[in-house]
Amino acid sequence: MHKLLTDAPGEKMLLLGNEAIARGAIEAGVAFATTYPGTPSSEISLNLFQISHESDLYFEYSTNEKVALEVAAAAANSGIRTFCMMKHVGMNVCADPLMTLAYIGVKAGLVVLTADDPFMFSSQNEQDNRYYGKLSGLPILEPSSVEEAREMAIAAFELSESLGEPVILRTTTRINHSSAFVELGTIHPRKTKGDFTKDPFNKVAVPAVSRRLHVKLLERWQQAQTIAETSPFNFVEGDGSWGIVCSGVSYNYVADAVNELGIQAKTRILRLGFSHPTPPRRVKEFLAGCAKVLVVEEGEPFLEEATKTFAQEAELTLPIAGKGESLFSRLYEFDPAMVRGIIAGYFDLPYTAPRSPELGDVPEIPQRPPNLCAGCSHRATYYAVKKAAEGMDTIFPSDIGCYTLGFLPPLSMGDFVLCMGASVSTACGFSKATDKKVIAFIGDSTFFHSGMTGLVNAVFNNHNFTLVILDNGTTAMTGHQPHPGVDMTNLNRSGYGRVSIEAVVRAIGVEHVTVIKPYKVNKSIEAIKAALDHQGVSVIISQEMCTLYARSLKQLKVRAFQVTDKCKNHRDCINEIGCPAFFLDGERVQIDPNACVGCAVCAQICPENAITPVKEK
Amino acid sequence: MKATRLIIVAVGGQGNLLASKVLGEAALLSGLPVRMSEIHGMAQRGGVVESAIVFGDAKSTIISDGEADVLVGFEPSETLRALNKCHQNTTVITNMAPLPPFTVAIGRGTYPDLEQLKTLIRSKTKQLIAFDAVEMAESAGSVMAVNIVLLGALIRTGILPITREKLEAAIRTKTKASFVDVNLKAFALGFGVSADVQ
Ligand code: SF4
Numbered sequence: 155m156h157k158l159l160t161d162a163p164g165e166k167m168l169l170l171g172n173e174a175i176a177r178g179a180i181e182a183g184v185a186f187a188t189t190y191p192g193t194p195s196s197e198i199s200l201n202l203f204q205i206s207h208e209s210d211l212y213f214e215y216s217t218n219e220k221v222a223l224e225v226a227a228a229a230a231n232s233g234i235r236t237f238c239m240m241k242h243v244g245m246n247v248c249a250d251p252l253m254t255l256a257y258i259g260v261k262a263g264l265v266v267l268t269a270d271d272p273f274m275f276s277s278q279n280e281q282d283n284r285y286y287g288k289l290s291g292l293p294i295l296e297p298s299s300v301e302e303a304r305e306m307a308i309a310a311f312e313l314s315e316s317l318g319e320p321v322i323l324r325t326t327t328r329i330n331h332s333s334a335f336v337e338l339g340t341i342h343p344r345k346t347k348g349d350f351t352k353d354p355f356n357k358v359a360v361p362a363v364s365r366r367l368h369v370k371l372l373e374r375w376q377q378a379q380t381i382a383e384t385s386p387f388n389f390v391e392g393d394g395s396w397g398i399v400c401s402g403v404s405y406n407y408v409a410d411a412v413n414e415l416g417i418q419a420k421t422r423i424l425r426l427g428f429s430h431p432t433p434p435r436r437v438k439e440f441l442a443g444c445a446k447v448l449v450v451e452e453g454e455p456f457l458e459e460a461t462k463t464f465a466q467e468a469e470l471t472l473p474i475a476g477k478g479e480s481l482f483s484r485l486y487e488f489d490p491a492m493v494r495g496i497i498a499g500y501f502d503l504p505y506t507a508p509r510s511p512e513l514g515d516v517p518e519i520p521q522r523p524p525n526l527c528a529g530c531s532h533r534a535t536y537y538a539v540k541k542a543a544e545g546m547d548t549i550f551p552s553d554i555g556c557y558t559l560g561f562l563p564p565l566s567m568g569d570f571v572l573c574m575g576a577s578v579s580t581a582c583g584f585s586k587a588t589d590k591k592v593i594a595f596i597g598d599s600t601f602f603h604s605g606m607t608g609l610v611n612a613v614f615n616n617h618n619f620t621l622v623i624l625d626n627g628t629t630a631m632t633g634h635q636p637h638p639g640v641d642m643t644n645l646n647r648s649g650y651g652r653v654s655i656e657a658v659v660r661a662i663g664v665e666h667v668t669v670i671k672p673y674k675v676n677k678s679i680e681a682i683k684a685a686l687d688h689q690g691v692s693v694i695i696s697q698e699m700c701t702l703y704a705r706s707l708k709q710l711k712v713r714a715f716q717v718t719d720k721c722k723n724h725r726d727c728i729n730e731i732g733c734p735a736f737f738l739d740g741e742r743v744q745i746d747p748n749a750c751v752g753c754a755v756c757a758q759i760c761p762e763n764a765i766t767p768v769k770e771k
Numbered sequence: 772m773k774a775t776r777l778i779i780v781a782v783g784g785q786g787n788l789l790a791s792k793v794l795g796e797a798a799l800l801s802g803l804p805v806r807m808s809e810i811h812g813m814a815q816r817g818g819v820v821e822s823a824i825v826f827g828d829a830k831s832t833i834i835s836d837g838e839a840d841v842l843v844g845f846e847p848s849e850t851l852r853a854l855n856k857c858h859q860n861t862t863v864i865t866n867m868a869p870l871p872p873f874t875v876a877i878g879r880g881t882y883p884d885l886e887q888l889k890t891l892i893r894s895k896t897k898q899l900i901a902f903d904a905v906e907m908a909e910s911a912g913s914v915m916a917v918n919i920v921l922l923g924a925l926i927r928t929g930i931l932p933i934t935r936e937k938l939e940a941a942i943r944t945k946t947k948a949s950f951v952d953v954n955l956k957a958f959a960l961g962f963g964v965s966a967d968v969q
Pocket residue numbers: 525526527529530531532556557626630631700701702703816
C-alpha cells in the first residue's frame with residue numbers, strides 16, 4: 155500500500171513537504187487531480203499518480219497547466235473535490251482560465267497549488283504568485299511548515315467549498331522540499347462521481363452574465379476577508395511593542411531570531427497564513443499595539459503594501475518597513491541569520507553576525523555544474539546539429555528541460571530561452587527579424603505543452619527555420635513523468651491513448667520532416683543538413699529514450715566502451731561532446747565503465763578509432 | 772534542547788537523502804525534534820546535493836553560512852566548498868575518496884590537493900575527521916554504503932544525542948531489507964573511526 159494511504163490517525167511519519175500536501179489532499183477526500191509536472195511541485199503529483207493506481211482517485215498528467223485547470227474546473231463544477239497543482243510559472247499558463255473561473259466559481263472544493271521558487275533553484279524566474287490572489291480575487295493560504303502544509307491542504311478544500319470558489323495554496327521550495335514528522339489525520343471518503351446541473355446564467359461567461367458574476371466575486375472576496383479575520387492561520391505571538399508581520403517560511407526565521415536574540419518580551423509577531431484577502435481588522439488591531447513594525451516576507455512587498463494601507467486607513471503613523479536598503483531584499487530566498495541580522499538592525503540591538511571562516515587561502519574549487527547524463531541522447535543530437543550547421547551563422551533558440559543544459563560548453567547549444575514552448579515561436583521571430591540560420595530545440599513533453607501552437611504559426615506565416623524535437627519518450631527533467639507521446643505500457647498502465655509527434659507535425663503541414671536516431675552520428679548529420687537546406691519550416695524528430703529513464707525501466711542494455719592505446723590524445727571526445735563518463739587519468743583519457751551506457755557516439759567521432767567496446771568477459 | 776545544525780554535502784547519487792532519512796528516523800526514536808531541507812540541484816545530472824538537518828528547538832529548516840555545528844562531506848572537494856557553512860567550533864567529517872567533477876576532465880579547473888585540503892579544513896574548524904569511506908563501504912560489502920559509514924563516524928563523535936542503538940534501529944527499518952546487513956556493517960566500521968583519525 156502507498157505510505158500516504160496509511161490509515162492510522164495520530165501516527166507520526168517523516169514526510170517531505172510535498173508528501174504532506176498530498177496526504178492532506180487525500181485526507182480531505184480529494185477525488186480528482188490534475189497537473190503538469192514542475193519542480194518544486196512534482197512530488198505532490200507523483201504521489202497522487204501512484205495512489206491513483208491503487209485507489210479510485212482520478213489523476214491525470216495534463217498536457218499543460220491551462221488544460222489541467224480547465225479539466226479541474228469541470229470536475230469541481232460537477233461537485234467533486236479537485237486538486238490542481240503546478241509550479242509557479244505554470245500559473246502564468248493557466249492564468250486565463252483562473253481569472254474567469256474566479257467569476258464562475260465551483261460547486262465542490264477546488265484547490266490550485268502554486269509552488270513558488272525564490273532563488274530559482276530550478277526555474278527561469280522567481281515571480282511571487284501571491285499577486286495572482288490579488289489579480290483573481292481568490293483567497294491564498296501559505297503554510298510555514300511541513301506540518302502546516304498538510305493542515306492547510308485540508309483547510310483549503312473546506313474553504314473553497316464554503317466560499318464556492320477556487321482557493322490558492324501557495325508554497326515555496328523550502329516548504330516543498332523540507333521534511334518533518336507529520337501527524338496523520340483521518341482519511342475522509344472520496345466522492346468520485348458528480349453531476350453537472352445546467353445553469354447557463356451563472357456558468358456561461360458571456361458579458362451580461364459576467365457582469366453579474368463579478369459582483370458575486372466581490373461579495374465572496376468580502377466573505378473571505380471576514381473569514382480571514384478570525385482564521386486560526388492568522389495568529390499573534392507576544393505582546394511587545396516591536397511588531398513583526400510575516401508569512402510562509404519567513405515566520406520560522408523570525409521565530410528563531412526572536413528566541414536567539416532573547417527579545418520575546420519586546421516583540422509581537424503577526425503570522426498571516428491566510429494572507430489574501432489580508433484581514434484589515436486583524437492587522438489594524440495588531441498595529442495599534444506596536445511602536446514600530448517590520449514586515450518579513452520573501453519576494454515582493456505584498457504584506458508590506460497591505461500593512462501600510464491599513465495603517466493609513468487607521469490613521470496610524472508608526473514606522474513600517476520591509477523592503478529596502480539595509481532591510482530586506484526582493485531578491486532570492488531568506489535565511490535565518492539574514493533575518494536575525496536585519497531584525498537586530500531594525501530594532502537597534504547589539505548583534506554579531508555568525509562568522510564563516512576566512513577563506514582567502516582556499517584554492518579555487520572546480521565547479522560541479524549539472525551536466526547531461528552520460529550517454530544522454532540530447533548530447534548526440536546537439537553534436538550532430540553542430541556539425542551539420544558548421545560554417546553557418548546561427549541562432550539556437552532552446553526551451554525548458556534537461557536539454558537546456560546544452561547551452562553550457564563544450565556543446566554551447568542554446569542562445570535564447572524564455573519559457574515553455576517559446577523556442578518555436580521565438581524561432582519564428584528570429585527568422586524574420588534576422589538573416590541568420592535559425593535552429594530551435596524543444597523536448598517532446600514541452601512540444602505537447604505549448605510547442606505545437608508555435609509550429610502552426612510557423613507553417614501559416616511561412617517562417618524559415620528548422621525545429622529539432624528532442625523526443626526521449628518522457629518528461630525527463632522533472633522526474634520522468636509521462637506525456638501524450640509516451641507508451642504507457644512501459645509503466646504497466648493500460649487504457650491510455652498515444653499521440654505520435656510525427657503525425658502531429660505532418661498534420662500541421664510541415665513539408666520537410668525527418669526522424670533520426672541520434673546515436674547514428676553520420677546519418678543524423680546528413681539528415682539535419684538536408685533539413686537545413688529546406689526553405690520554410692523543417693522538422694527533425696530525434697528519437698532515443700532518455701538513458702536515465704531507460705535504466706530505471708531496466709531497458710538499458712549497457713555495453714561499455716574503452717579508450718585503447720590507439721588514442722593520440724586529440725581529445726575531440728572530451729572537447730566536443732564532453733560526456734561525463736570521460737575522465738583524465740594523468741594525461742590519458744579514460745572512460746568510466748560504470749558511467750558509460752554504450753551509446754557509441756564518441757567511438758564514431760574519434761579520428762583514430764581508438765574507442766572500442768569493452769570485450770565481454 | 773538548543774539547536775544543533777548539521778549540513779551534509781554530496782554529489783548526486785551518493786545516497787545523502789537516505790542518510791538524512793535514517794538520521795531523521797533515529798531522531799524520532801530518540802525523542803529529538805528534527806527538521807530538514809534538501810536542495811538537489813539536478814542531483815541526477817551530477818550536481819551537488821545539500822541537506823540541512825536541524826536538531827532540537829528551532830523552526831527553520833535551513834542553515835545560514837557560518838552556522839553549521841557539524842559538516843559531513845561525502846566528497847572531499849565538496850566538503851571544502853561547504854566550508855563557508857562552518858564556524859570555529861565546527862566538527863567536519865569527510866570522506867577522502869575524490870569524485871572529480873567533469874569540469875576537471877575538460878581542463879576547467881584543477882582538483883585540490885588532498886593534503887592541503889585537510890590542512891586548510893583543520894586550521895579553520897574545531898576538528899577534522901577524514902578517512903576513505905569508500906574503501907570502508909567496499910569492505911562492508913557495497914560502495915553504496917558510503918553514506919552509512921559516514922553516519923557511523925558522525926554518531927561516534929557524540930555531538931548528536933542519538934545513540935548507536937537508535938541509529939541501528941533506524942537502519943533496520945529505513946533501508947532496504949537486502950541492504951540491512953551491509954549497512955549495519957558499514958555503520959560499525961564508520962563508528963570505529965575515532966576522532967583522532969585525520
Ligand atoms: S535525465 Fe535523460 S534527458 Fe535528462 S540529462 Fe539524463 S539522459 Fe538526458
